[in-house]
Amino acid sequence: MTTTTSTWAAELSAALGEQNVLTDPDVTASYARDQAMLAEAGTPATVVFARSTADVVAVMQIASRHGVPVVPRGAGSGLAGASNAVDGAITLVMTRMDAVLEVSPADRLAVVQPGVVNKALRDAVAGAGLFYPPDPSSYDWCTIGGNLSQNSGGLCCVKYGVTTDYVLGLEVVLADGRVLRTGRRTVKGVAGYDLARLFVGSEGTLGIITEATLALRPAPQPPVTLVATFATTAQTGQVVENVVTGGLVPSLLEVMDNTCICVVDDLLHADLDRDAHALLVAQSDAGGEAAVREIEALAELCRAAGADLVHTTDDPAEGDLLLAARRMALPALEQLGSTLIDDVAVPRSRIAAFLDGCDAISAARELTIGVVGHAGDGNMHPTICFDPTDPDQRTRAFGAFDDILELGLSLGGTVTGEHGIGSIKVDWLEREVGPVSLSVHRAIKDALDPQGLLNPGKVLRRAHVGDLAVADALVGRA
Amino acid sequence: MTTTTSTWAAELSAALGEQNVLTDPDVTASYARDQAMLAEAGTPATVVFARSTADVVAVMQIASRHGVPVVPRGAGSGLAGASNAVDGAITLVMTRMDAVLEVSPADRLAVVQPGVVNKALRDAVAGAGLFYPPDPSSYDWCTIGGNLSQNSGGLCCVKYGVTTDYVLGLEVVLADGRVLRTGRRTVKGVAGYDLARLFVGSEGTLGIITEATLALRPAPQPPVTLVATFATTAQTGQVVENVVTGGLVPSLLEVMDNTCICVVDDLLHADLDRDAHALLVAQSDAGGEAAVREIEALAELCRAAGADLVHTTDDPAEGDLLLAARRMALPALEQLGSTLIDDVAVPRSRIAAFLDGCDAISAARELTIGVVGHAGDGNMHPTICFDPTDPDQRTRAFGAFDDILELGLSLGGTVTGEHGIGSIKVDWLEREVGPVSLSVHRAIKDALDPQGLLNPGKVLRRAHVGDLAVADALVGRA
The missing domain is CATH 3.40.462.10 (FAD-linked oxidases, C-terminal domain)
Known part of the structure; x- marks a missing residue:
């Protein structure tokens, strides 16, 4: 760890508590990869555990002040390397924010933290005769935060749609540490741009999701x-x-x-x-x-x-x-x-x-x-x-x-139906969507993350304005 | 009409044909308003009719070269003033792009131009036993382009959702005249950001929708x-x-x-x-x-x-x-x-x-x-x-x-369930979403429309970078 790294690592420890900031390489290594064997993974400078939105705000404030990239991570069940570590970056583990904050049968919705396991949400709402349809194969260990980041699907999609179809509202910590609340608790609503669905599926490259308001359905009949x-x-x-x-x-x-x-x-x-x-x-x-x-x-x-x-x-x-x-x-x-x-x-x-x-x-x-x-x-x-x-x-x-x-x-298809681009299909995204769409992606990424701190190299290539060059310089690696 | 206005108006006539570029104030006045009585409406400098994506590209190229704002417009059935004219701007009427380009029963989708009337689409797919659910009260005269721009709902929403739930892919002409094709023909797909749903409901402030690939459902049973x-x-x-x-x-x-x-x-x-x-x-x-x-x-x-x-x-x-x-x-x-x-x-x-x-x-x-x-x-x-x-x-x-x-x-609700912000609820959007969300809206608007040409003053307040001040100067009104 360079001296500069130790400065921001110390700030993280002060903000989150030492026990929530890991730097031992033997320990941090186990947070370096997801399930995508093909994907490369770097070595995180630190692995931090958020327990609250305030923790995530602190992490992003410190990260943006020092120009350190941040890789958000759920359970690590992903299949595209989206949460794989980036050299010198903070890996921000969200699994401890795992509370089901509310289940409202009268409004058929639940409010959850991102670390809630998919199956835990399903179980939490089943008692009220309710059903959260998206069911990736890893449903018994993947987290809702990961599902939101990847816009996960599953076996139910053929009738019930994918994760984004169940997102009413989100709380997101932006790259500079500000907290965005977007969306709503109502079934319908068209006030402003559909920011919630922009963050869903953006694989942690535009913000860190810290809370989600999710629509539920009545429990299905026996099949x-x-x-x-x-x-x-x-x-x-x-x-x-x-x-x-x-x-x-x-x-x-x-x-x-x-x-x-x-x-x-x-x-x-x-x-x-x-x-x-x-x-x-x-x-x-x-x-x-x-x-x-x-x-x-x-x-x-x-x-x-x-x-x-x-x-x-x-x-x-x-x-x-x-x-x-x-x-x-x-x-x-x-x-x-x-x-x-x-x-x-x-x-x-x-x-x-x-x-x-x-x-x-x-x-x-x-x-x-x-x-x-x-x-x-x-x-x-x-x-x-x-x-x-x-x-x-x-x-x-x-x-x-x-x-x-x-x-x-x-055949007129897409290179990813539900696993995401992550780090393994960045070139293929460019092929699929073409230069105009890619430039719109870049424009939105730059608008929301001008320093390029959020999950660099995922979805979009990392060689870009403000990207790791700045971070490298700041952490003394340039 | 000032001399400068006549320059770009002449360019529009050369590109689209004189018969598709109206400047007679007695005629253009009838394209100045939608159905929102409360909304203010300006006077369009010209009203132009697009017959193709190439026409829309030409309009946006001319508009961006001369810094002239553009107000896209469907049938004018809106209830929020979203298509109301802006003084000195081009009102771009999309109703003549009214072809149902494809109905695919095997993929349960339709590809349409934006000027297709909602009911015409419903009728076009009914023969194949298919159903396009979103049904605003004006379904027999409102256009799909307007429905997409406002993310329209209707009576069917309670079971079948709103317009955005049926959008698979879009073709959009950007502020600078480039053509973006985004989304897909497949049921699922998570390659890149969900740009299609960012444009849906953005009320013509981010781009001009020129084609849509829409999911359909099997015809419902008799009620x-x-x-x-x-x-x-x-x-x-x-x-x-x-x-x-x-x-x-x-x-x-x-x-x-x-x-x-x-x-x-x-x-x-x-x-x-x-x-x-x-x-x-x-x-x-x-x-x-x-x-x-x-x-x-x-x-x-x-x-x-x-x-x-x-x-x-x-x-x-x-x-x-x-x-x-x-x-x-x-x-x-x-x-x-x-x-x-x-x-x-x-x-x-x-x-x-x-x-x-x-x-x-x-x-x-x-x-x-x-x-x-x-x-x-x-x-x-x-x-x-x-x-x-x-x-x-x-x-x-x-x-x-x-x-x-x-x-x-x-009561925890939203100021618009399905009619949109348009020009009448701009202040209310700010109250509902708050300063952080508003700044994210602004950042996205600036990223996609840096000159502020697209439907200024709708959704977001118009006093903003590059907005009409520039246009005013260019058309000689400053």
């Missing part, structure tokens, strides 16, 4: 479940397209390819159809006969498309068992080696083309790629399996990762 | 309808609160107060209960027995709250008749004189308090105030009736308008 298997991806894609054109609104519609079917069957011995090219799992929570009718309509679409097997059940416990195969796909793929989980969303009409394209990439790169995905909203997670100790496999895996993004863009 | 009347606002508010806490999700839930009941009855001779203090109209489009059950549950809540009358029907034609009373409330109030329509959203738990507060304001200001509102989402439209030729009534009416906004804020 009716369908499983179907198909000999071709074309049949599978046809079913998804017919669900969309046929006006069905399932509450869940997931797909697994043959690779996933086989690895899951290896793991669970579930007697799955190992010859099937794809498996669909669907649920309807429309309630009672309406759900039965909706799933029967979906079953008919599967049969018409030539499904090999169609099975339905209105027993929620059996439905959970059928879903277990889908939920086990990623853990099963991890048995094959290291995995790179990609995250592409394509128009729903292009799902079959996307699955076929992934098969071709798998063949060309000579690597196993298992595809699981939220078929109902076209958000696919091709997962590349490789041995990271083999440099050639590693190179091919990274190549396949890019091939998949290229494929997604060529 | 089951309920009407109930109550002797007290407390009973009515209790029903709305119990709908929310009881997990019901009606597709429509509207309220009218006693004033509206009586004026509608005068107009329609509909044999309404003139003694009732409030009337609720509700619909469920859950389909078949599910809708019948949902409306029966709502009827039970009404009876439990002590409703004087509860009537339900599953005949859509009778449902339309019952809704007609609600739809006639504003035209009926207009029989009493001029009207000022306010637009406050309060938390749903505060509806009874809001209705009582409006009664008190009516008494104190000695003016008739009829309240209609989207009870299901807490968005109320108290409508003040007065004689505009009587200066004292006029003063009291404007006072009552402000009293209602004050009341809304005191």
Whole structure:
């Protein structure tokens, strides 16, 4: 630690208490990364724990005074490196701000701190018959703050939308330490710009979210479940397209390819159809006969498309068992080696083309790629399996990762459906959105964070006005 | 027209064709105002009609070169003065860009130009069994571009959300004439900042929307309808609160107060209960027995709250008749004189308090105030009736308008649920959002429109960097 670093580190200790400011590299290292294996991670100068909005204000005041970058961090469940440490920066851990401040059944909303775990919020509102839909796979350990920063999705999105659809209001600490309260407690409201949704999904590059007012829904009805298997991806894609054109609104519609079917069957011995090219799992929570009718309509679409097997059940416990195969796909793929989980969303009409394209990439790169995905909203997670100790496999895996993004863009899709740009897709953002959009991104970033202190190098490239050059100079590294 | 004005006017004529550039004050005057009686309107220097994105680019290039402000305008149905003319500015009329470019049933989306009338879009997608929910009262003449600029709502919002919830992607011409394409055709996507939703609701102050990709829904089921009347606002508010806490999700839930009941009855001779203090109209489009059950549950809540009358029907034609009373409330109030329509959203738990507060304001200001509102989402439209030729009534009416906004804020609400800030609530925006939020608004406005050319004086006060002072100098008025 340089002398200059120790100055601001001392200021942090004075403001937050020594026990909330860590500088031991053996300890800080465990806060350096998220779950994105592909992403680079620097070494934080300090790791600090905020317990209140006032703490975050103090951190940003000290950081802006000394020009030190700040990387906000939730539980570290991210898949894009968005919370990965930056050399010489403060990593600001939000997990201790974990209070559910209010649950209001009369206004169907909750007010929470960012460190609340997604599942803890779900549990906190369930007692009032309420439901917070966004359900990333990591829902039992990811935090709402991370969900807001990445605009997370999940399995419920096909019917219920993503995180931003549930954000009524936010409290955000700005780069200079001022506290912005934006949005509202009302269902509707159009007073001024939609700042709340600008911060949602901005991956900590525009401000630090310290509180959120979130809309809730009535608890869904018990689901009716369908499983179907198909000999071709074309049949599978046809079913998804017919669900969309046929006006069905399932509450869940997931797909697994043959690779996933086989690895899951290896793991669970579930007697799955190992010859099937794809498996669909669907649920309807429309309630009672309406759900039965909706799933029967979906079953008919599967049969018409030539499904090999169609099975339905209105027993929620059996439905959970059928879903277990889908939920086990990623853990099963991890048995094959290291995995790179990609995250592409394509128009729903292009799902079959996307699955076929992934098969071709798998063949060309000579690597196993298992595809699981939220078929109902076209958000696919091709997962590349490789041995990271083999440099050639590693190179091919990274190549396949890019091939998949290229494929997604060529089908009119996006390079990230729900995981975010983070540090791993900064170049791809530029390709997807183009120079005009990029310059608008830069203009907004500069307007809100003129020193470039907030999570530099995430979403946008870091070589920019006021960026680390200033910080480097101030901390004595220049 | 000054010599300098004629220079840029000539450039506009050369770029767009003389027939698309109007300067005759007798003609341009008819493009000077929207439907907000309270709002001031200037005199446009020219009114131009765009037929393509290229036209809009040309307008913004000429405007930015000469520092001339531009006021974008749809059909002029707005209720906040957002498209009202600014002295010496170009009013840019978008109604001729009125093509539905694509309807894709397989991806459940439509691509439209901004001049498409809301109803024309609804009709264009109905053939494919699809539905574009946002339905402002002016849906048969307002344009999608105006809806996007104001983030419009309507009667469907209680179940289906507002305009921004249907925006997947936008094409926007920026202040300097560059064309931004942002957003996507996919259901999900988190690549970069949510710029699309920043432009939605920004009332033409950040860019000119020239194309929109909009999500659609399957057509709803035929509705089951309920009407109930109550002797007290407390009973009515209790029903709305119990709908929310009881997990019901009606597709429509509207309220009218006693004033509206009586004026509608005068107009329609509909044999309404003139003694009732409030009337609720509700619909469920859950389909078949599910809708019948949902409306029966709502009827039970009404009876439990002590409703004087509860009537339900599953005949859509009778449902339309019952809704007609609600739809006639504003035209009926207009029989009493001029009207000022306010637009406050309060938390749903505060509806009874809001209705009582409006009664008190009516008494104190000695003016008739009829309240209609989207009870299901807490968005109320108290409508003040007065004689505009009587200066004292006029003063009291404007006072009552402000009293209602004050009341809304005191109940934790917002000064605009769906009509926008426009020019009439600029001061109120400042009060609602406070100085930090206002400075963030300013920073974003300056970042995207550094010359202050886009719709100056709307949403934000116009006395600002680069604003009309520059334009005045350039057009020779300084």
